[in-house]
Amino acid sequence: MIEFHNVSKEYSRDVYALRDVSLSIAPGELIFLAGPSGAGKSTLLKMIAGVERPSSGTVSVNGQDIGKLKAGSLPYLRRKLGLILQEQKLLLDRSVLANVMLPLVVTGASGAEAENRARTALEKVSLADKAHALPQALSGGEQQRVAIARAIVNRPQIILADEPTAFLDRDNANKVLSALKAFQSAGVTCIISSHDEQFLDKASRVIYLSNGVITDSWHSAIAA
Amino acid sequence: MRVWFRQHLFALKSAWSHLSVSPGNFLFNVLVVAIALALPIAGLTLIENVRPISSQLSIEPEISVFLQPATARADATALSVPLKKMLKDANVSARVNFVTKDKALAAIEETSSLAEVLSTLGGNPLPDAYVISLSNTDAARVDSVAQQLKTLPNVDVVQVDSAWVKRLAALVQVLQLSLLFLAVTLAVVVIVVVFNATRLQVISHQAEITVAKMLGATNSFIHRPYYYTGAMLGLLAGSTALGMIALSLQPLNQAIAEFAKLYASEFHLIPLGLLPSAALLAISTILGLCGAFLSVRRQLARAN
Numbered sequence: 001m002i003e004f005h006n007v008s009k010e011y012s013r014d015v016y017a018l019r020d021v022s023l024s025i026a027p028g029e030l031i032f033l034a035g036p037s038g039a040g041k042s043t044l045l046k047m048i049a050g051v052e053r054p055s056s057g058t059v060s061v062n063g064q065d066i067g068k069l070k071a072g073s074l075p076y077l078r079r080k081l082g083l084i085l086q087e088q089k090l091l092l093d094r095s096v097l098a099n100v101m102l103p104l105v106v107t108g109a110s111g112a113e114a115e116n117r118a119r120t121a122l123e124k125v126s127l128a129d130k131a132h133a134l135p136q137a138l139s140g141g142e143q144q145r146v147a148i149a150r151a152i153v154n155r156p157q158i159i160l161a162d163e164p165t166a167f168l169d170r171d172n173a174n175k176v177l178s179a180l181k182a183f184q185s186a187g188v189t190c191i192i193s194s195h196d197e198q199f200l201d202k203a204s205r206v207i208y209l210s211n212g213v214i215t216d217s218w219h220s221a222i223a224a
Numbered sequence: 225m226r227v228w229f230r231q232h233l234f235a236l237k238s239a240w241s242h243l244s245v246s247p248g249n250f251l252f253n254v255l256v257v258a259i260a261l262a263l264p265i266a267g268l269t270l271i272e273n274v275r276p277i278s279s280q281l282s283i284e285p286e287i288s289v290f291l292q293p294a295t296a297r298a299d300a301t302a303l304s305v306p307l308k309k310m311l312k313d314a315n316v317s318a319r320v321n322f323v324t325k326d327k328a329l330a331a332i333e334e335t336s337s338l339a340e341v342l343s344t345l346g347g348n349p350l351p352d353a354y355v356i357s358l359s360n361t362d363a364a365r366v367d368s369v370a371q372q373l374k375t376l377p378n379v380d381v382v383q384v385d386s387a388w389v390k391r392l393a394a395l396v397q398v399l400q401l402s403l404l405f406l407a408v409t410l411a412v413v414v415i416v417v418v419f420n421a422t423r424l425q426v427i428s429h430q431a432e433i434t435v436a437k438m439l440g441a442t443n444s445f446i447h448r449p450y451y452y453t454g455a456m457l458g459l460l461a462g463s464t465a466l467g468m469i470a471l472s473l474q475p476l477n478q479a480i481a482e483f484a485k486l487y488a489s490e491f492h493l494i495p496l497g498l499l500p501s502a503a504l505l506a507i508s509t510i511l512g513l514c515g516a517f518l519s520v521r522r523q524l525a526r527a528n
Contacts, residue, residue: 049438072442079440091432093245103439105234108227150439 001027001189002048002158007057009043009212017043019212020057025191027157030184032203033193039209041193042086045160048191049083050074061158079107082151082159082188084144086166090135096122096146097131103154121149125179141172148179152188159183161192165199177202235448242425242453250457253421257414257461258468261508264407265469265496271399272500273493285366286385287373289354295378297324300352306376307354314369319357325350351380411511414461418454418515425450426523433524443524450520451513458512462505470495 002025009017018040025031033041046052047059050066059066061077069077090099097118104114122128125145135143144164151159161180165173177192177199184190184204192203200206208216243250289307291300304322311318328350356373358366366384373382426433433446477492484491496504 051438075437075440075442075445077440078438083438085438089431089435091435102436106436106439106441106445108231110226110230154440 001025001062002191003058003060004044004047005058005060007047007054007059009040009047009052010055016212017052018047018054021212021214022057023207023214023217025189027189028184028187029189030181030202030204031189031191032200032206033191033209034195034197034200034206035209035215036195038211039195040212041195041209042162043212044209045085045162045191045193048158048160049081049085050077051085075106079103079154080157082148082154082156084147084151084159084161084164086162090143090146090150092135095132095134096127096138099135099146100150100153103150107154117153118149121153122146124152124182125149126175139172141168141175144168144172144176145179148176152183156188158189158191161190163194164192165194165196173199231445232448235445236452238449239452239456242429242449243456249421250453253417253457254461254464257417257457257508257512258464260410260413260417261462261465261504262468264403264410265465265504266472267399267403267406268500268504269469269473269493269496271396271403272496274396274399285358287356287358287366287370288381288383288385289356289373289376289379290381290383291352291354291378292380293349293351295352297352299378303376303378304354307356307373310372310376311356311369314365314372316365316369317359319359321355321357323353323355325352328353411507414458414508414511415515415518418457418512419519421457422450422454422516422519423523425453426520430527433527446524447517447520450516454512454514454516454519455509456512458515459505459509461512462508465508466496466501466504 004021004023007021008019011017021040021044033044035041043052047054047066048061050069054067057067064077066077090096091102097115100118100121101114104117109117119128119131122131125148127142127145127149130138130142130146135146138146148161148164151161159180164176164180168176173196180190180192181202205219206217207214291303301322304320308320311320325348329348332350356369358369370382370384373379436446473493473495480492495501
């Protein structure tokens with residue numbers, strides 16, 4: 001479903017975010033991208049979302065070469081993805097429900113449909129009672145779960161989460177990961193980047209990156 | 225179609241919510257644009273009021289031949305034969321119209337406040353006259369013909385009427401051209417003001433735009449609210465400018481009425497009609513839209 005063939009990303013001379021990365025991710029997998037800060041985890045996720053283009057190699061999603069996609073086609077790719085990226089904060093000037101509805105509003109769904117599906121998504125992350133609250137009234141963990149609800153409201157095939165448990169305490173981090181695991185169980189491919197290695201046993205596969213290179217990859221025996 | 229309509233409605237709501245966050249800024253920009261628009265609108269109002277006066281008057285050279293008041297009607301009408309012969313000999317193409325003293329008086333009574341004055345004199349003091357409308361005739365020949373007409377019997381005064389009309393028509397033309405240059409310059413000002421206002425809005429909404437793009441928003445979806453804001457700014461500014469001009473006409477007309485009385489005339493400025501006003505509103509809206517369009521595209525291209 002997602003394939004990287006000899007993908008490199010060079011920002012400036014001899015400054016590589018990714019070097020010659022090749023990997024294949026099957027539908028329904030829960031993948032952890034592990035590694036220290038600056039390993040290239042975020043860049044890898046952004047390439048799948050078309051936010052970054054490879055300097056060389058090909059990235060394909062469901063057979064479509066992302067690097068060759070025109071700018072006008074990228075929105076339609078992203079509508080099939082559930083993105084929880086670090087730049088994607090909740091919008092503070094509107095309610096939790098309005099935030100979760102946004103992906104549906106963007107695609108032109110009716111107000112009633114968008115609201116119904118947003119409420120359903122909030123129920124899945126156990127935040128239905130916070131629908132009319134403003135994001136700043138929520139805890140860090142709750143905000144992250146709202147971000148997950150926003151990511152899944154469009155029923156994506158793939159969820160990309162960049163450090164979803166960063167700055168969360170253990171309890172909230174577990175809740176966030178449990179929510180993602182639940183979606184993966186429903187057949188959604190989840191790719192999560194995290195430098196927190198305590199959660200690696202929840203993944204079906206772990207890909208370890210260091211200095212832009214895949215240094216290790218294993219299937220989790222416990223998750224399997 | 226429904227999706228299109230929903231997305232435009234969302235864009236309109238977004239634009240409105242952006243404005244309501246800082247209404248002061250928006251209204252200030254409306255005022256600036258309104259002032260810029262008011263100048264050409266004021267000029268257009270003036271021209272539209274003066275144009276009917278100019279167009280009602282013939283700009284063809286006209287010679288009025290006033291006969292002596294005591295001339296008998298039969299002698300007056302008989303004069304048309306030598307008069308027309310004189311014009312033919314001078315190779316001049318003209319329409320000759322005999323205006324009796326009664327017709328002249330009736331015309332004055334209809335159009336001028338002099339009627340009351342004339343009625344106090346008792347009787348009709350006006351003479352019979354011939355009005356000669358010349359076509360394709362240069363000024364020198366008009367003067368030559370006028371000199372010859374003075375030699376006809378029973379002719380009292382020969383008056384060449386068209387000079388000041390030509391001057392008025394030329395002045396109106398100059399005003400129109402000046403107004404066009406002014407309008408173009410100020411249209412650029414309007415676009416620049418809206419451009420800058422939109423640029424600041426886009427910068428302040430950068431986080432929201434980033435999120436929307438990540439969620440699959442197309443460029444059209446992102447741009448639309450700003451287009452609506454620009455169009456609203458233009459429309460509101462145009463309305464404000466038209467309102468300002470209409471309001472300013474009232475005190476101005478009072479002063480004009482006093483001035484016109486001195487010339488035994490009634491003249492006042494009226495606001496622009498419905499059609500010109502609607503056209504101006506459409507233009508101001510389009511200018512606002514242009515400014516927003518240029519700004520959004522440039523700003524978001526730079527951000528990409």
